[in-house]
């Protein structure tokens with residue numbers, strides 16, 4: 302294990318690295334928010350020896366990270382150019398990231414690598430060089446026989462998908478096994494300061510102490526004093542079907558009308574809306590019906606499937622659609638949020654670069670485009 306200047310984990314088990322100062326327990330790092338970003342970052346810090354407490358107001362992994370589709374979109378029409386290096390690096394880290402979590406937690410995260418069939422909007426067909434280079438390996442009718450309109454222009458991308466619910470559950474279980482502490486049920490109201498430095502967090506009921514604090518509170522990150530990050534909730538609704546046969550569709554299908562994400566157990570996710578609706582997480586019938594129609598238009602045999610459930614979640618959006626990653630103006634206080642539509646994809650690379658920043662190492666990627674300072 303590499304040392305990052307944190308206490309040796311062997312010492313931790315002996316209790317030597319916790320400062321029992323007048324019965325006040327102290328961790329090396331407090332992570333606010335137990336979504337996939339907070340969990341992955343906590344695991345990366347713990348791997349290098351840090352003692353970590355995750356303070357989660359509900360149950361870990363039940364917000365955006367529970368609602369997500371789980372496409373690991375390396376090259377999307379919406380992927381901002383500044384984010385491309387992180388997206389590519391994170392996509393490459395996924396097999397290892399997923400395997401480690403599966404091995405340690407025993408939870409199958411359903412990482413699939415059948416690839417993605419993209420039906421681009423007609424006026425975008427030749428706009429993205431990655432798409433124009435991505436010809437179908439075989440005719441569409443052979444590649445995915447259940448898809449309607451086999452003559453439609455389509456491209457093939459070697460992208461993976463994962464089950465975000467299983468992934469979050471695996472990360473939570475792994476975190477507990479590795480000795481990461483959790484406080485669940487009370488929200489953090491503020492980062493506590495002493496002499497202008499972060500020294501912990503305050504919840505409605507108590508205070509926790511650490512010389513370093515990271516805000517990973519997703520769409521709610523901007524609500525925690527003393528800094529107001531310009532994150533906003535961007536609602537996404539998803540419909541979940543059961544395919545008439547588990548292998549009806551193998552590939553993720555992205556079309557302008559909807560995307561389809563098959564899971565190995567026969568579920569098929571159809572989504573997702575992108576709505577500015579504040580913190581509302583209700584689904585609405587017209588949107589869900591629209592997705593159902595789009596799915597049936599794309600693959601008519603889905604008429605013989607079942608509707609299982611629908612849900613909505615809140616993506617952490619930012620004004621420039623880029624994540625917010627780095628130290629804040631308050632020494633000891635960091636932020637890793639604003640992953641918008643790509644937080645599942647970006648979890649491994651976020652954990653790597655942010656653990657470097659928190660440990661005063663130079664991250665392998667230039668984080669200037671993601672600095673919280675850009676909004677000042």
Ligand SMILES: Cc1cc2nc3c(=O)[nH]c(=O)nc-3n(C[C@H](O)[C@H](O)[C@H](O)COP(=O)(O)OP(=O)(O)OC[C@H]3O[C@@H](n4cnc5c(N)ncnc54)[C@H](O)[C@@H]3O)c2cc1C
Pocket residue numbers: 333334335336337338339356357358359360361362363364365366367368369370371372373374487488489490517518519520521522525536537538539572573574613614615616617637638639640641642643644645646647
């Ligand atoms: C419908 C939908 C589809 C998506 N599809 C994809 C996809 O295909 N691929 C992809 O990569 N991404 C996708 N995303 C985006 C992805 O889900 C998010 O970017 C990612 O989950 C963000 O993770 P997070 O940990 O930052 O946020 P969250 O998972 O929302 O976690 C934040 C956590 O912080 C907690 N919290 C908030 N405030 C406080 C507080 N004051 N104190 C303590 N705890 C607090 C919350 O309870 C929550 O558990 C999708 C999102 C949605 C909604």
